Amino acid sequence: MLHSSLRAWAFPTSLIGIALVVGCRAESSATHDAQPAAARAAHQMTIVARNFAFDAPDTIPAGLTTLTLTNQGTEYHHATLIRLDDGKTIADLSTAMAEHGPPPSWITFVGGSSAPEPGRESTITTAFEPGNYAIICFIPSSDGVPHFAKGMMKAFTVVPDPSAPTELPEADVIVSLTDYDFTFSTPLTAGQHRILIRNDGPQIHELYMAKLEPGKTLGDFLAWSETLKGPAPSTTFSGVANLNPGHQNLVTVDVTPGDYVLICFVPDAGDGKPHFAHGMAKQITVS
Numbered sequence: 001m002l003h004s005s006l007r008a009w010a011f012p013t014s015l016i017g018i019a020l021v022v023g024c025r026a027e028s029s030a031t032h033d034a035q036p037a038a039a040r041a042a043h044q045m046t047i048v049a050r051n052f053a054f055d056a057p058d059t060i061p062a063g064l065t066t067l068t069l070t071n072q073g074t075e076y077h078h079a080t081l082i083r084l085d086d087g088k089t090i091a092d093l094s095t096a097m098a099e100h101g102p103p104p105s106w107i108t109f110v111g112g113s114s115a116p117e118p119g120r121e122s123t124i125t126t127a128f129e130p131g132n133y134a135i136i137c138f139i140p141s142s143d144g145v146p147h148f149a150k151g152m153m154k155a156f157t158v159v160p161d162p163s164a165p166t167e168l169p170e171a172d173v174i175v176s177l178t179d180y181d182f183t184f185s186t187p188l189t190a191g192q193h194r195i196l197i198r199n200d201g202p203q204i205h206e207l208y209m210a211k212l213e214p215g216k217t218l219g220d221f222l223a224w225s226e227t228l229k230g231p232a233p234s235t236t237f238s239g240v241a242n243l244n245p246g247h248q249n250l251v252t253v254d255v256t257p258g259d260y261v262l263i264c265f266v267p268d269a270g271d272g273k274p275h276f277a278h279g280m281a282k283q284i285t286v287s
Contacts, residue, residue, distance in 0.1 A: 041165045042066045042125055047113075047135060047154075049077035052147050054135050054154035062130045063164020069113040070121040076228065077137045077147065078115035080241040083108040084132040090155035093134055097148065111249045114208050114239035115139060117232070124240065124251065127166040128158045142228060168250045171196035177205040177243070180280035182262045188286055190257050197240050198248035203269050205280075206242045210234035212259040218283040221261050222276065234261060242266060260284050 042064040048055040051073040069079045084093065085106035096104045112135070113122040135154040137147035171194045174185040178201040188195075199205050210221065216233035224233055237260060240249040262282050264275040 043161075043164065044068075046070065047079050049073055049079065049137065049152075051075060052137070052150035052152040054079070054137075054152060056135060056154050056156060058155075059157045059159060060128065061161035061164060062128050062158050063161050063166055064125060064127050064168075066123060066125045067113065068121055068123045069116065071116045071118050074118050075141060075147075076115040076117065076139050077152070078139060078241055079113040080136045080138060081110045081112035081126070082134045082136060083110050083129070084134060086131065089132065090134045090153060094153065109204055109242035109244045110247060111243050112241035114206075114236060114241065116236050120236070122236070122238075124249070125168070126249075127168070130158050130160045132157055168196075169194055169252075171250055174198060175207065176200045177207060177264070179203060180264070180275050180278040182207065182264075182280070182282060188255060188260075188284060190255050190286055192252065192254050194250060194252045195238075196248055196250050197243075199243040199245050202245060203275075204242050204244055204266050205264050205275065206266055207239045208263045208265065209237045209239040210261050210263075211237045211256075212261060212283070214258075216259070218261050218281060221263075222281065225263075255286055257286050260286060 043061055043066070045057060045060055045065050045067045047067060047069045049069060049071045067079070069077075071077050082093070084090070088106050093104075093107065110133075111124070111126060113124050116122045133156050135156065137152040140146045141150070172186075173188060173193050173195045175195060175197045176183040176185075177197065177199045197207050212218075212221065212234045220233040224230065238251050238253050240251065243249065260283070262284065264280040266275050267273065268275060268278060
């Protein structure tokens with residue numbers, strides 16, 4: 001299944017309070033193409049996804065960073081970015097995940113790349129704060145084992161760079177993520193847009209956006225995503241990985257006419273069901 005959704009962890013109601021606290025950090029992530037001045041000043045980071053590992057730098061400078069995820073594997077992979085509190089390491093994170101308990105209070109989901117198909121890539125821009133981070137792929141293989149359990153975790157450190165820019169460009173479309181909906185500030189139209197994706201809900205959310213093949217529907221996509229078998233009824237278009245409440249991401253995209261699906265796969269804090277099962281999935285038409 002394509003569910004990128006932390007099934008190693010339950011999300012109890014108590015996590016909501018944790019998320020509201022850690023979500024107050026100022027990291028913002030994700031744009032395909034920042035406005036020209038910001039793009040020239042941004043640092044560059046490349047992540048290569050394979051079956052089942054990430055190739056990425058061990059250290060990068062803080063500030064605005066253009067991150068390109070290239071999928072050189074044979075399965076879907078994404079790059080979920082997690083900031084670790086001071087003193088915590090990826091070994092601590094791995095231990096916590098193996099215990100199958102709730103996510104620890106010392107992590108913050110700061111977005112990251114949606115899952116491009118094998119052979120494709122996805123680019124975002126994020127303003128990194130100094131600290132320790134992890135890149136993780138939560139997507140499971142057809143055997144049901146999530147990729148992180150096969151070794152798809154990578155640590156990196158962000159070191160201070162006081163002169164680096166941190167501001168993201170102004171958006172012309174805002175998508176608000178809540179329990180359980182995607183709300184657009186204005187209908188999405190064909191053409192280039194800067195889209196701010198903001199988590200205004202009390203839980204962690206993500207936005208996976210794919211363009212449907214002609215004649216395909218949201219129902220076709222959801223059925224296919226359970227097994228990932230056979231031709232996909234869609235192509236990954238854009239989106240961002242898990243965001244703590246209060247975090248926001250910007251993507252710059254060239255939207256073409258057609259039908260699109262918007263999905264959140266994150267499991268609910270209450271019953272553990274994926275958010276799309278609570279209605280956080282929709283099909284939109286762009287003309």
